[in-house]
Amino acid sequence: xxxxxxxxxxxxxxxxxxxxxxxxxxxxxxxxxxxxxxxxxxxxxxxxxxxxxxxxxxxxxxxxxxxxxxxxxxxxxxxxxxxxxxxxxxxxxxxxxxxxxxxxxxxxxxxxxxxxxxxxxxxxxxxxxxxxxxxxxxxxxxxxxxxxxxxxxxxxxxxxxxxxxxxxxxxxxxxxxxxxxxxxxxxxxxxxx
Amino acid sequence: xxxxxxxxxxxxxxxxxxxxxxxxxxxxxxxxxxxxxxxxxxxxxxxxxxxxxxxxxxxxxxxxxxxxxxxxxxxxxxxxxxxxxxxxxxxxxxxxxxxxxxxxxxxxxxxxxxxxxxxxxxxxxxxxxxxxxxxxxxxxxxxxxxxxxxxxxxxxxxxxxxxxxxxxxxxxxxxxxxxxxxxxxxxxxxxxx
DNA sequence: AAATGTGAAGTTGTTCACAGCT
DNA sequence: AGCTGTGAACAACTTCACATTT
Numbered sequence: 001x002x003x004x005x006x007x008x009x010x011x012x013x014x015x016x017x018x019x020x021x022x023x024x025x026x027x028x029x030x031x032x033x034x035x036x037x038x039x040x041x042x043x044x045x046x047x048x049x050x051x052x053x054x055x056x057x058x059x060x061x062x063x064x065x066x067x068x069x070x071x072x073x074x075x076x077x078x079x080x081x082x083x084x085x086x087x088x089x090x091x092x093x094x095x096x097x098x099x100x101x102x103x104x105x106x107x108x109x110x111x112x113x114x115x116x117x118x119x120x121x122x123x124x125x126x127x128x129x130x131x132x133x134x135x136x137x138x139x140x141x142x143x144x145x146x147x148x149x150x151x152x153x154x155x156x157x158x159x160x161x162x163x164x165x166x167x168x169x170x171x172x173x174x175x176x177x178x179x180x181x182x183x184x185x186x187x188x189x190x191x192x193x
Numbered sequence: 194x195x196x197x198x199x200x201x202x203x204x205x206x207x208x209x210x211x212x213x214x215x216x217x218x219x220x221x222x223x224x225x226x227x228x229x230x231x232x233x234x235x236x237x238x239x240x241x242x243x244x245x246x247x248x249x250x251x252x253x254x255x256x257x258x259x260x261x262x263x264x265x266x267x268x269x270x271x272x273x274x275x276x277x278x279x280x281x282x283x284x285x286x287x288x289x290x291x292x293x294x295x296x297x298x299x300x301x302x303x304x305x306x307x308x309x310x311x312x313x314x315x316x317x318x319x320x321x322x323x324x325x326x327x328x329x330x331x332x333x334x335x336x337x338x339x340x341x342x343x344x345x346x347x348x349x350x351x352x353x354x355x356x357x358x359x360x361x362x363x364x365x366x367x368x369x370x371x372x373x374x375x376x377x378x379x380x381x382x383x384x385x386x
Numbered sequence: 387a388a389a390t391g392t393g394a395a396g397t398t399g400t401t402c403a404c405a406g407c408t
Numbered sequence: 409a410g411c412t413g414t415g416a417a418c419a420a421c422t423t424c425a426c427a428t429t430t
Contacts, residue, residue, distance in 0.1 A: 010399065018372070022357050036411065045359035048411095049401055056413060064407040064412045136373075160376050164215050166238035176376050179211075180329070183353050183369050203421065229389065241389095242423055249391060257390040257429040 013054045017077060019044045020051070024074045036067035097136070099126060120150070127154040134158035141165050148175075206247045210270060212237045213244070217267045229260040290329070292319060313343070320347040327351035334358050341368075 023043040027035055041048040055061055061076045062068045097115055105119045118126060126132070135156050139147050144163035151159060152169055159175045161167055167175050216236040220228055230248075234241040248254055254269045255261045290308055298312045311319060319325070328349050332340050337356035344352060345366055352368045354360055360368050 012399070019359075023359075026358075037413095038411085043359060047401070050399090052411095052413060053400080060413070062412050065410045066408070067411070160373070165219075166212075166216075166236060178371060178373075178376060180353070180371075183371060205421070230391095231389080240423070243421090245389095245391060246422080253391070255390050258388045259430070260389065 009057045013057055016044070016046060016050075016054055019046075020054070021074070021077055024070055024077065027070045028074060032070055034067045035070055035073075037062070040068065098130060098132070101126075120147075123150060124154045127151075127156060132156065134160070136160045136162075138162045202250045206250055209237070209239060209243075209247055212239075213247070214267070214270055217263055217270065220263045221267060225263055227260045228263055228266075230255070233261065291323060291325070294319075313340075316343060317347045320344075320349060325349065327353070329353045329355075331355045 020040065023040060024035075027040075027043070037048040037052045041051040044051065052062075055073075055077070059076070061073050100115050100117045101120050101123050102117055103120055105117045132154075133156060135151050135158070137144060137147055137151070137159055141163045144161065144165060145167060148159060148161070148167045148169060152173055157173050159167065159169070159173065161175055161177050162179070164177075164179050166177075169175055213233065216233060217228075220233075220236070230241040230245050234244040237244065245255075248266075248270070252269070254266050293308050293310045294313055294316050295310055296313055298310045325347075326349060328344050328351070330337060330340055330344070330352055334356045337354065337358060338360060341352060341354070341360045341362060345362055350366050352360065352362070352366065354368055354370050355372070357372050359370075362368055
Protein backbone atom coordinates (compact mmCIF):
# COMPACT_ATOMS: atom_id res chain seq x y z
CA UNK A 1 0.00 0.00 0.00
CA UNK A 2 1.11 3.47 -0.82
CA UNK A 3 1.25 6.66 1.15
CA UNK A 4 -0.18 9.57 -0.74
CA UNK A 5 1.02 12.34 1.50
CA UNK A 6 -1.67 14.93 2.07
CA UNK A 7 -0.25 16.54 5.11
CA UNK A 8 -2.63 17.63 7.78
CA UNK A 9 -5.45 15.20 7.28
CA UNK A 10 -4.72 11.76 8.70
CA UNK A 11 -5.58 8.74 6.62
CA UNK A 12 -7.65 7.38 9.44
CA UNK A 13 -9.70 10.51 9.65
CA UNK A 14 -10.60 10.18 6.00
CA UNK A 15 -11.46 6.59 6.62
CA UNK A 16 -13.75 7.41 9.52
CA UNK A 17 -15.50 10.13 7.58
CA UNK A 18 -17.21 7.41 5.58
CA UNK A 19 -18.56 5.94 8.77
CA UNK A 20 -19.86 9.29 9.97
CA UNK A 21 -21.54 9.84 6.65
CA UNK A 22 -23.42 6.62 6.96
CA UNK A 23 -24.51 7.31 10.51
CA UNK A 24 -25.69 10.77 9.56
CA UNK A 25 -27.72 9.41 6.69
CA UNK A 26 -29.42 7.01 9.07
CA UNK A 27 -30.14 9.76 11.57
CA UNK A 28 -31.73 11.84 8.86
CA UNK A 29 -33.83 8.91 7.72
CA UNK A 30 -35.11 8.66 11.25
CA UNK A 31 -36.03 12.30 11.21
CA UNK A 32 -33.44 13.33 13.76
CA UNK A 33 -32.53 16.97 13.27
CA UNK A 34 -29.62 17.62 15.60
CA UNK A 35 -27.05 15.38 17.19
CA UNK A 36 -24.27 15.85 19.71
CA UNK A 37 -20.73 14.69 19.10
CA UNK A 38 -21.33 12.28 21.95
CA UNK A 39 -24.30 10.64 20.28
CA UNK A 40 -22.89 10.57 16.78
CA UNK A 41 -19.60 9.20 18.04
CA UNK A 42 -21.41 6.41 19.81
CA UNK A 43 -23.28 5.49 16.66
CA UNK A 44 -20.03 5.44 14.74
CA UNK A 45 -18.19 3.46 17.37
CA UNK A 46 -15.60 6.10 18.21
CA UNK A 47 -14.88 8.52 21.04
CA UNK A 48 -16.60 11.88 20.91
CA UNK A 49 -13.33 13.75 21.14
CA UNK A 50 -12.07 11.88 18.17
CA UNK A 51 -15.12 12.73 16.14
CA UNK A 52 -14.71 16.42 16.91
CA UNK A 53 -11.02 16.30 16.10
CA UNK A 54 -11.78 14.59 12.80
CA UNK A 55 -14.35 17.16 11.83
CA UNK A 56 -12.03 19.94 12.87
CA UNK A 57 -9.71 19.10 9.99
CA UNK A 58 -12.36 20.22 7.58
CA UNK A 59 -13.91 23.18 9.30
CA UNK A 60 -16.38 23.91 12.03
CA UNK A 61 -19.84 22.51 11.65
CA UNK A 62 -21.40 22.49 15.06
CA UNK A 63 -23.13 24.88 17.36
CA UNK A 64 -21.65 25.05 20.83
CA UNK A 65 -24.03 24.09 23.53
CA UNK A 66 -26.25 22.46 20.98
CA UNK A 67 -24.56 20.00 18.70
CA UNK A 68 -24.62 19.43 14.98
CA UNK A 69 -27.44 19.93 12.55
CA UNK A 70 -27.72 16.52 10.93
CA UNK A 71 -28.63 17.79 7.48
CA UNK A 72 -25.95 20.48 7.51
CA UNK A 73 -23.29 18.08 8.66
CA UNK A 74 -24.32 15.55 6.04
CA UNK A 75 -23.89 18.19 3.43
CA UNK A 76 -20.77 19.47 5.06
CA UNK A 77 -19.02 16.17 5.40
CA UNK A 78 -20.33 14.37 2.43
CA UNK A 79 -21.49 16.53 -0.35
CA UNK A 80 -20.68 20.05 -1.21
CA UNK A 81 -17.38 21.76 -1.21
CA UNK A 82 -15.89 20.22 1.89
CA UNK A 83 -13.98 17.25 3.13
CA UNK A 84 -13.53 14.59 0.51
CA UNK A 85 -15.55 16.54 -1.95
CA UNK A 86 -13.19 19.47 -2.05
CA UNK A 87 -10.37 17.16 -2.98
CA UNK A 88 -12.08 14.73 -5.25
CA UNK A 89 -15.13 16.39 -6.65
CA UNK A 90 -17.58 13.59 -6.10
CA UNK A 91 -20.97 14.06 -7.59
CA UNK A 92 -22.73 11.84 -5.13
CA UNK A 93 -22.29 9.98 -1.93
CA UNK A 94 -21.75 6.55 -3.37
CA UNK A 95 -20.09 4.55 -6.04
CA UNK A 96 -21.65 2.78 -8.88
CA UNK A 97 -20.46 -0.59 -10.00
CA UNK A 98 -21.09 -0.31 -13.70
CA UNK A 99 -19.95 -3.64 -15.04
CA UNK A 100 -18.55 -7.02 -14.16
CA UNK A 101 -15.91 -9.01 -16.01
CA UNK A 102 -15.48 -12.74 -15.86
CA UNK A 103 -13.42 -15.37 -17.61
CA UNK A 104 -16.72 -17.17 -18.24
CA UNK A 105 -19.18 -14.39 -18.90
CA UNK A 106 -21.83 -16.78 -20.15
CA UNK A 107 -21.89 -18.99 -17.04
CA UNK A 108 -25.29 -19.50 -15.46
CA UNK A 109 -25.84 -17.50 -12.31
CA UNK A 110 -28.68 -17.76 -9.81
CA UNK A 111 -28.54 -14.19 -8.59
CA UNK A 112 -29.79 -11.64 -11.03
CA UNK A 113 -27.61 -8.57 -11.09
CA UNK A 114 -28.33 -5.45 -13.03
CA UNK A 115 -24.77 -4.97 -14.23
CA UNK A 116 -23.79 -6.56 -17.51
CA UNK A 117 -21.14 -9.26 -17.38
CA UNK A 118 -18.48 -9.03 -20.05
CA UNK A 119 -15.55 -11.15 -21.08
CA UNK A 120 -12.07 -10.18 -19.94
CA UNK A 121 -11.15 -9.29 -23.52
CA UNK A 122 -13.65 -6.46 -23.47
CA UNK A 123 -12.17 -4.89 -20.38
CA UNK A 124 -9.57 -2.53 -21.85
CA UNK A 125 -11.99 -1.02 -24.32
CA UNK A 126 -14.71 -0.62 -21.66
CA UNK A 127 -12.44 0.98 -19.07
CA UNK A 128 -11.12 3.41 -21.64
CA UNK A 129 -14.52 4.38 -22.96
CA UNK A 130 -16.09 4.93 -19.52
CA UNK A 131 -13.09 6.48 -17.86
CA UNK A 132 -13.20 3.91 -15.09
CA UNK A 133 -10.65 4.59 -12.36
CA UNK A 134 -11.25 1.89 -9.78
CA UNK A 135 -11.72 -1.84 -9.85
CA UNK A 136 -12.75 -4.48 -7.34
CA UNK A 137 -10.82 -7.66 -7.97
CA UNK A 138 -12.05 -10.97 -6.60
CA UNK A 139 -10.13 -13.51 -8.61
CA UNK A 140 -8.02 -16.34 -7.21
CA UNK A 141 -4.43 -15.79 -6.17
CA UNK A 142 -3.18 -17.57 -9.24
CA UNK A 143 -4.74 -15.00 -11.56
CA UNK A 144 -4.76 -11.80 -9.59
CA UNK A 145 -1.37 -10.36 -10.54
CA UNK A 146 -2.09 -10.88 -14.20
CA UNK A 147 -5.48 -9.20 -13.85
CA UNK A 148 -3.88 -6.34 -11.98
CA UNK A 149 -1.39 -5.89 -14.79
CA UNK A 150 -4.21 -5.62 -17.29
CA UNK A 151 -6.07 -3.11 -15.13
CA UNK A 152 -3.01 -0.95 -14.68
CA UNK A 153 -2.35 -0.99 -18.39
CA UNK A 154 -5.92 0.22 -18.95
CA UNK A 155 -5.39 3.19 -16.69
CA UNK A 156 -7.03 1.98 -13.47
CA UNK A 157 -5.43 3.74 -10.50
CA UNK A 158 -7.31 2.23 -7.58
CA UNK A 159 -7.65 -1.49 -6.92
CA UNK A 160 -9.62 -3.13 -4.14
CA UNK A 161 -8.00 -6.53 -3.91
CA UNK A 162 -9.51 -9.56 -2.23
CA UNK A 163 -6.74 -12.02 -2.98
CA UNK A 164 -4.30 -12.67 -0.14
CA UNK A 165 -1.16 -11.55 -1.91
CA UNK A 166 0.65 -8.25 -2.21
CA UNK A 167 0.15 -6.91 -5.71
CA UNK A 168 3.06 -5.53 -7.62
CA UNK A 169 1.88 -2.27 -9.17
CA UNK A 170 3.43 1.07 -10.14
CA UNK A 171 3.91 3.84 -7.59
CA UNK A 172 0.89 5.78 -8.70
CA UNK A 173 -1.58 2.94 -8.35
CA UNK A 174 -3.24 2.62 -4.97
CA UNK A 175 -4.12 -0.83 -3.72
CA UNK A 176 -6.39 -1.57 -0.77
CA UNK A 177 -6.49 -5.12 0.46
CA UNK A 178 -9.38 -6.94 2.03
CA UNK A 179 -8.35 -10.26 3.41
CA UNK A 180 -10.90 -12.41 5.13
CA UNK A 181 -8.40 -14.86 6.50
CA UNK A 182 -6.49 -12.07 8.13
CA UNK A 183 -9.64 -10.53 9.53
CA UNK A 184 -10.52 -13.87 11.04
CA UNK A 185 -7.10 -14.49 12.48
CA UNK A 186 -7.17 -11.04 13.92
CA UNK A 187 -10.54 -11.68 15.48
CA UNK A 188 -9.45 -14.96 16.93
CA UNK A 189 -6.52 -13.34 18.62
CA UNK A 190 -8.56 -10.74 20.36
CA UNK A 191 -11.65 -12.66 21.37
CA UNK A 192 -11.94 -13.93 24.89
CA UNK A 193 -11.96 -17.64 25.59
CA UNK B 194 -14.55 -2.33 18.25
CA UNK B 195 -12.93 -3.36 21.45
CA UNK B 196 -9.39 -3.14 22.72
CA UNK B 197 -8.32 -6.34 24.37
CA UNK B 198 -5.20 -5.09 26.07
CA UNK B 199 -2.38 -7.57 25.68
CA UNK B 200 0.42 -5.27 26.54
CA UNK B 201 3.67 -5.60 24.70
CA UNK B 202 2.48 -7.00 21.42
CA UNK B 203 0.90 -4.32 19.22
CA UNK B 204 -2.36 -5.12 17.51
CA UNK B 205 -0.85 -4.27 14.18
CA UNK B 206 1.96 -6.71 14.69
CA UNK B 207 -0.51 -9.50 15.27
CA UNK B 208 -2.34 -8.43 12.19
CA UNK B 209 0.76 -8.50 10.04
CA UNK B 210 1.79 -11.89 11.31
CA UNK B 211 -0.97 -13.37 9.19
CA UNK B 212 0.52 -11.74 6.14
CA UNK B 213 3.98 -13.06 6.90
CA UNK B 214 2.58 -16.51 7.41
CA UNK B 215 1.03 -16.49 3.99
CA UNK B 216 4.19 -15.23 2.32
CA UNK B 217 6.27 -17.86 4.06
CA UNK B 218 3.94 -20.60 2.95
CA UNK B 219 4.29 -19.42 -0.62
CA UNK B 220 8.07 -19.31 -0.35
CA UNK B 221 8.13 -22.85 0.93
CA UNK B 222 5.87 -23.99 -1.88
CA UNK B 223 8.40 -22.56 -4.27
CA UNK B 224 11.14 -24.51 -2.60
CA UNK B 225 12.89 -21.46 -1.16
CA UNK B 226 14.85 -22.43 1.90
CA UNK B 227 16.10 -19.17 3.37
CA UNK B 228 14.94 -15.61 3.10
CA UNK B 229 16.22 -12.26 4.28
CA UNK B 230 14.08 -9.82 6.20
CA UNK B 231 14.46 -7.57 3.18
CA UNK B 232 12.97 -10.09 0.76
CA UNK B 233 10.21 -11.31 3.05
CA UNK B 234 9.25 -7.75 3.91
CA UNK B 235 8.99 -6.89 0.27
CA UNK B 236 6.72 -9.84 -0.38
CA UNK B 237 4.55 -8.78 2.53
CA UNK B 238 4.49 -5.14 1.51
CA UNK B 239 6.22 -3.78 4.61
CA UNK B 240 9.62 -2.38 5.53
CA UNK B 241 12.30 -4.82 6.55
CA UNK B 242 12.87 -3.10 9.85
CA UNK B 243 9.25 -3.47 10.67
CA UNK B 244 9.30 -7.14 9.91
CA UNK B 245 12.25 -7.63 12.20
CA UNK B 246 10.65 -5.61 14.94
CA UNK B 247 7.46 -7.62 14.62
CA UNK B 248 9.28 -10.92 14.85
CA UNK B 249 11.30 -9.66 17.78
CA UNK B 250 8.17 -9.58 19.93
CA UNK B 251 8.04 -13.32 19.77
CA UNK B 252 11.67 -14.29 19.90
CA UNK B 253 14.69 -14.49 17.64
CA UNK B 254 14.36 -16.64 14.60
CA UNK B 255 17.04 -15.51 12.20
CA UNK B 256 20.70 -16.04 11.66
CA UNK B 257 22.73 -12.87 11.38
CA UNK B 258 24.48 -12.49 8.11
CA UNK B 259 22.23 -15.11 6.60
CA UNK B 260 18.53 -14.54 7.10
CA UNK B 261 15.64 -16.74 8.14
CA UNK B 262 15.09 -20.40 7.48
CA UNK B 263 11.71 -20.43 5.78
CA UNK B 264 10.53 -23.69 7.30
CA UNK B 265 11.71 -22.76 10.77
CA UNK B 266 10.11 -19.35 10.64
CA UNK B 267 6.87 -20.81 9.36
CA UNK B 268 6.85 -23.11 12.32
CA UNK B 269 8.01 -20.41 14.64
CA UNK B 270 5.49 -17.83 13.62
CA UNK B 271 2.55 -19.97 12.73
CA UNK B 272 2.54 -23.30 14.39
CA UNK B 273 4.17 -24.50 17.52
CA UNK B 274 4.39 -22.77 20.82
CA UNK B 275 4.99 -19.22 19.60
CA UNK B 276 3.26 -16.11 18.44
CA UNK B 277 -0.47 -16.50 18.09
CA UNK B 278 -0.22 -20.15 18.83
CA UNK B 279 1.06 -19.68 22.33
CA UNK B 280 -1.94 -17.56 23.12
CA UNK B 281 -4.68 -19.30 21.27
CA UNK B 282 -3.68 -22.88 20.77
CA UNK B 283 -4.56 -23.18 17.13
CA UNK B 284 -4.36 -26.62 15.69
CA UNK B 285 -3.62 -25.46 12.20
CA UNK B 286 -2.84 -22.45 10.15
CA UNK B 287 -6.30 -21.71 8.89
CA UNK B 288 -9.92 -21.61 9.76
CA UNK B 289 -12.62 -23.89 8.66
CA UNK B 290 -16.02 -22.60 7.76
CA UNK B 291 -18.15 -25.48 8.90
CA UNK B 292 -21.65 -24.38 8.04
CA UNK B 293 -23.77 -21.67 6.51
CA UNK B 294 -27.10 -20.33 7.72
CA UNK B 295 -29.69 -18.62 5.60
CA UNK B 296 -33.24 -17.42 5.96
CA UNK B 297 -34.01 -19.44 2.83
CA UNK B 298 -31.85 -22.52 3.18
CA UNK B 299 -33.63 -24.28 0.33
CA UNK B 300 -33.05 -21.57 -2.28
CA UNK B 301 -31.41 -22.69 -5.50
CA UNK B 302 -27.78 -21.76 -5.80
CA UNK B 303 -25.50 -22.05 -8.79
CA UNK B 304 -22.26 -22.45 -6.89
CA UNK B 305 -21.80 -25.75 -5.19
CA UNK B 306 -20.31 -25.38 -1.76
CA UNK B 307 -19.27 -28.21 0.46
CA UNK B 308 -20.71 -26.71 3.62
CA UNK B 309 -24.28 -27.56 4.53
CA UNK B 310 -26.79 -24.72 4.55
CA UNK B 311 -29.13 -24.66 7.49
CA UNK B 312 -32.09 -22.57 8.50
CA UNK B 313 -31.61 -19.80 11.05
CA UNK B 314 -33.65 -21.75 13.57
CA UNK B 315 -30.97 -24.42 13.66
CA UNK B 316 -28.21 -21.98 14.49
CA UNK B 317 -28.32 -21.98 18.31
CA UNK B 318 -28.25 -25.73 18.55
CA UNK B 319 -25.48 -26.05 15.98
CA UNK B 320 -23.26 -23.43 17.56
CA UNK B 321 -23.69 -24.99 20.96
CA UNK B 322 -22.97 -28.49 19.76
CA UNK B 323 -19.86 -27.59 17.77
CA UNK B 324 -18.48 -25.02 20.17
CA UNK B 325 -18.36 -22.42 17.43
CA UNK B 326 -16.77 -19.17 18.56
CA UNK B 327 -16.71 -17.00 15.46
CA UNK B 328 -19.19 -16.06 12.79
CA UNK B 329 -19.03 -14.25 9.48
CA UNK B 330 -22.17 -12.19 9.01
CA UNK B 331 -23.17 -11.01 5.56
CA UNK B 332 -26.81 -10.07 5.99
CA UNK B 333 -28.37 -6.74 5.08
CA UNK B 334 -28.28 -3.81 7.45
CA UNK B 335 -31.93 -4.28 8.33
CA UNK B 336 -31.28 -7.73 9.77
CA UNK B 337 -27.75 -7.62 11.05
CA UNK B 338 -28.33 -6.40 14.60
CA UNK B 339 -30.94 -9.05 15.15
CA UNK B 340 -28.63 -11.74 13.81
CA UNK B 341 -25.83 -10.45 16.01
CA UNK B 342 -28.12 -10.69 19.03
CA UNK B 343 -28.84 -14.32 18.24
CA UNK B 344 -25.15 -15.09 17.77
CA UNK B 345 -24.21 -13.46 21.04
CA UNK B 346 -26.90 -15.36 22.86
CA UNK B 347 -25.48 -18.58 21.41
CA UNK B 348 -22.06 -17.83 22.81
CA UNK B 349 -20.27 -16.48 19.74
CA UNK B 350 -17.52 -14.09 20.84
CA UNK B 351 -16.08 -13.00 17.52
CA UNK B 352 -18.10 -11.52 14.67
CA UNK B 353 -16.82 -10.53 11.25
CA UNK B 354 -19.44 -8.06 10.11
CA UNK B 355 -19.97 -6.96 6.52
CA UNK B 356 -22.91 -4.66 7.11
CA UNK B 357 -22.14 -0.96 7.28
CA UNK B 358 -23.39 -0.32 10.78
CA UNK B 359 -21.82 -0.43 14.20
CA UNK B 360 -23.12 -3.47 16.01
CA UNK B 361 -24.26 -3.19 19.58
CA UNK B 362 -22.74 -6.12 21.43
CA UNK B 363 -21.55 -6.85 24.96
CA UNK B 364 -18.07 -5.87 26.12
CA UNK B 365 -16.63 -9.34 25.73
CA UNK B 366 -17.67 -9.81 22.11
CA UNK B 367 -15.17 -8.69 19.52
CA UNK B 368 -16.45 -7.28 16.26
CA UNK B 369 -14.35 -6.72 13.16
CA UNK B 370 -15.93 -4.76 10.38
CA UNK B 371 -15.32 -5.11 6.68
CA UNK B 372 -16.98 -2.36 4.75
CA UNK B 373 -16.62 -2.29 1.00
CA UNK B 374 -18.07 1.18 0.59
CA UNK B 375 -15.54 2.54 3.03
CA UNK B 376 -12.71 0.70 1.34
CA UNK B 377 -13.76 2.23 -1.94
CA UNK B 378 -14.13 5.72 -0.58
CA UNK B 379 -10.78 5.38 1.04
CA UNK B 380 -9.27 4.25 -2.25
CA UNK B 381 -10.84 7.10 -4.14
CA UNK B 382 -9.38 9.60 -1.77
CA UNK B 383 -5.87 8.41 -2.19
CA UNK B 384 -5.69 7.59 -5.86
CA UNK B 385 -4.14 10.07 -8.20
CA UNK B 386 -6.23 11.80 -10.77
C1' DA C 387 30.46 -8.71 4.25
C1' DA C 388 25.92 -9.48 5.13
C1' DA C 389 22.03 -9.44 7.77
C1' DT C 390 19.78 -9.63 12.28
C1' DG C 391 18.14 -7.50 16.62
C1' DT C 392 17.25 -3.37 19.30
C1' DG C 393 17.47 1.08 21.94
C1' DA C 394 16.47 5.60 20.69
C1' DA C 395 14.36 9.01 17.80
C1' DG C 396 10.70 10.25 15.10
C1' DT C 397 6.03 10.17 13.49
C1' DT C 398 1.29 9.52 13.72
C1' DG C 399 -2.90 9.10 16.03
C1' DT C 400 -5.76 9.50 20.40
C1' DT C 401 -7.28 11.42 24.57
C1' DC C 402 -7.38 15.01 28.02
C1' DA C 403 -8.54 19.23 29.89
C1' DC C 404 -10.40 23.27 29.41
C1' DA C 405 -11.24 27.76 27.10
C1' DG C 406 -14.82 29.80 24.50
C1' DC C 407 -19.44 30.06 22.23
C1' DT C 408 -24.42 29.98 22.25
C1' DA D 409 -25.46 24.94 31.50
C1' DG D 410 -24.24 22.46 27.69
C1' DC D 411 -21.38 21.24 24.11
C1' DT D 412 -17.97 22.38 20.63
C1' DG D 413 -13.21 23.27 19.28
C1' DT D 414 -8.34 22.82 20.30
C1' DG D 415 -3.56 23.03 22.29
C1' DA D 416 -1.02 20.05 24.99
C1' DA D 417 -0.09 15.53 26.93
C1' DC D 418 -0.07 10.94 25.97
C1' DA D 419 0.14 6.54 23.66
C1' DA D 420 0.97 3.68 19.77
C1' DC D 421 3.48 2.62 16.00
C1' DT D 422 7.35 3.11 12.64
C1' DT D 423 11.85 4.07 11.25
C1' DC D 424 16.63 4.96 12.08
C1' DA D 425 21.14 3.94 13.26
C1' DC D 426 24.18 0.90 14.70
C1' DA D 427 26.13 -2.74 17.64
C1' DT D 428 26.34 -7.58 17.20
C1' DT D 429 26.62 -12.05 15.32
C1' DT D 430 27.70 -15.46 11.77
